[in-house]
Amino acid sequence: LDQVLVEGWNEGWEDWFGKSKDYVFDFVTPYPDFDVKMLNEYARSKGVKLMMHHETSGSVRNYERHMDKAYQFMADNGYNAVKSGYVGDMIPRGEHHYGQWLNNHYLYAVKKAADYKICVNAHEAVRPTGLSRTYPNLIGNESARGTEYEAFGGSKPFHTTLLPFNRLIGGPMDYTPGIFDTKLDFMGDLPHGQVQTTLAKQLALYVTLYSPLQMAADLVENYEKHMDAFQFIKDVAVDWDDSKYIEAEPGDYITVARKAKGTGNWFVGGITDENARTANFTLDFLEPGKQYVATLYADGKDADYKENPTSYQIRKGIVTGKTKMSVKEARSGGFALSLIEATPADKKTVKKWR
Template identity: 65%
Template sequence: MLKKLTLLSMAFLMPLLLAAQELKSPNGNLSMKFELSDEGVPYYNLNYKGKPVIKPSTLGLELMDVPSMNAGFEVKEVKEQSVDNSWKPVWGKQSTIRNNYNELLVTLVQPTLKERFIRIRFRLFNDGLGFRYEFPKQPELKYFIIKEELTEFALAGDHKIFWIPGDYDTNEYPYTTSKISELPAKMPEATIEITAQRPIKNLAVQTPSMMKTADGLYVNIHEAALENYSGMNLNVDAATYKMSTHLTPDAVGNKGYLQTDAHSPWRTIVVSDQATDILASNMIVNLNEPTAYEDVSWIKPVKYIGVWWEYFIHGGSSWAYGTESNVKLDQDFTKLTPSGRHGATTENVKKYIDFAAKHGFDAVLVEGWNIGWEDWFGNWKEDVFDFVTPYPDFDVEELEKYASNKGMRIMMHHETSASATNYERRLDRAFQFMADHGYNSVKTGYVGKIIPRGEHHDGQWMVNHYIHVAKRAADYEIMVNSHEAVRPTGLHRTYPNWIAQESARGTEFEAMGGLHPEHTTILPFTRLMGGPMDYTPGIFQTTYNNGKQRINTTLVKQLAYYVTMYSPLQMAADLPENYERFPDAFQFIKDVALDWDDSYYLEAEPGDYVTIARKAKGKKEWYVGGVTDENARTANIGFDFLPKGEKFIATIYADGKDASWNENPQSYTIRRVVVDSKSKLSQKLAAGGGVAISIVEATKDGMKGLKKL
């Protein structure tokens, strides 16, 4: 570990503190400057290889009932340090992550306010800038309320931007691609109806915000380590291309309640002239604290199937056991009139367990097993579920034994209907129930308007709730996969049992009008910047309801998602019978790893295509995934990530010559070839299609009859 600390003595260098403070990244490509205006307003800017990324932009906070922290500052102290070390994540895209940055810590004092002071900490990495506000304990700053954070991002031009509308409650909008100046005209059409949405009234977009400049720079703005603070949207001035923070308010309109010693999340700006460098960035996870747990041996990646997709397809099953529309938790559910369509029955779950055990999966998710689903949706009521009482046709003890005898686990499902107060009251009992019956992972859901009423999914109260659930789950050695939660900010480093999130428009929307083919060429640059996503890929039957319901990908693109849509939690989301129809393609899902030694970003352009290779942790196995948008293209794949001088067998799953997302999507080919580090592949991807490759060590017998690529 390389660590240098330089203190600027106030007595010796006081005149220098009046000048701007400059900081460069370790490789010198990025440079930032911090300075105060004549009025004591803090500013920063950021350049990449001499090109402006962020023009001079203000920093500060507006407070309630007390003077704000946005002007009247003087520099009291400046500290610098350089850090170069590495650490090993519990699971991840790499087994070792380098953490290399130069830091500038500026202490600002407001002399007219009895020397009240704050600190702004800047960390400049080779791939971007992170900075945050710090509020140390002091006589004149104990408790305070944030009215708004005043951080600005003054962009250098009218960039191309991949965006979803600013909202306090949902991240599930489809992406729109436009110029920043086009946002006002496109916002009404982009703000489609979503469950429990709360669009921001002024012009705003969500983070991560991905942009490309006219001269070829890629810029990504987000946040890291979001704890005890409200989630950030970005106000947009479409005329001046200036963005600024817009924090999610609470029920009375306040943006946050802090007590010193405290700090904000990191504001992050990832920058490169290569799109693949954006995907490769570890800056956000590096800005999070190391794991809070002493023992992490129980945290394992999970490949699962589930009683899930059958709820979404036309004519499928139902979450609810009964047909009634007005039920209470204390009533006798055995007296409900059965719907005849309930999916989470003992008999049906056993079929899924059999299939999962036969094909080497780890777990079976079961949704709709517990009482309360009859009138949960759209009713803003508090006591919907108790999380421990099964329906009459779901035998917990029998299924526990059945799964255990086959080496399987059942994955718990806790839909809260966004009643977080009810969930917190019942949380320990629910987790104890899981521990007593062999469940070690839970999928949580927050569909609906939040209770406590007036709070929002992305507000400070709920941010603290999600973390509380993860920490409490760890006490029971339970892993958490949260849906409809605030978008991730790298906290899986600190709480590695928070193994995945949804927090974006996922596969379920393929059953509700479909996703545009470019959607999954954007998500790696936006939603996945903060952490892994439970995207639920693997849909092989791409049309339903006599062709009226369509999944807008080829079958092979669904395979590629297991590499391009990174997650240590991966679902084979389709019905078992559809995998049995395509056993040779299903083999890739069975084989593909969940945890990785390294990742290689081969080619990418947001909104167009992504091709990634990854090495399985502890194995001589590699997997490649490539996806394209609605346009057919040729993926150019080099294999120089393989060890030199060795031969390997690559199994290539490719779109058929006549394939496309909307015509013949199930057409595919599989071929096996010999490859080495010098091999190159030019592979055609169909419109809305992809390519998936598995690579294993070659043996003499295995290479017989195979051609070299």
């Protein structure tokens, strides 16, 4: 993993939500127990960076007041990417998330960040309209109901089968996938107190929902319980040279294959809505005459997004462009498939796909 995102690092979080205050954060003052210099040095010693978080609490005027200083603070401390947030009613009053004044602000923030060589991942911002083609430092936007809304907002299982056909037309989306523990105890008895998905479907979202910035959004201890499945998150690319939309019915299912940028490797993701189905397809997008090690992460036989979301199975074998695949998807389930060019050693040790 390239970076670690830390939210709540800066002073003001005990008094921000729903208070409609013009001044909450200055975006440069950490809490006493968050040693910015030490933590960034430690991250560098591990070959990673910290990602910055700027929650505006809706006070856009205050954010613009502090923006140069905040971005300079990032540059001085080794940060090169920021997740910004716009939770709450806008200040100034009368302005709204999708209004012209806010659109002007989002563009201003992206252009200003570019001056400091900083990438922006904006949450609660306006839906993109291709802006990242002009400003590639706009590396991803949320700007639609992300994973969290499956639990506390009641998004339905078909939601992620629609996003590639509406929200994602305008640019990459940070959906924050990769949730392995889907049942949230702190939600109590709410009828939608869990993420509406199987574990295998969460892996598939890394392929079906395009973003050059992908999160591994669950707790570390939840990944440690399923390190064999987490291997796909370690392997999957985040940007692509080619994409093939193999099968799809908006609102029902989608299967996508993508060629990892600068390599010969492919990754496939397939998801379905609240109805179980079987995905049938041929790997004819692979280079003719080549062999690949296929690793399939699929729903277990007893998988179900409500009753048994963490049931999954992993299969491995040598495939070619002529190999036909048939993968069963549970209710609100899916599958993820990695296709890595086979080495001479692989061809001797890995069995042919059956």
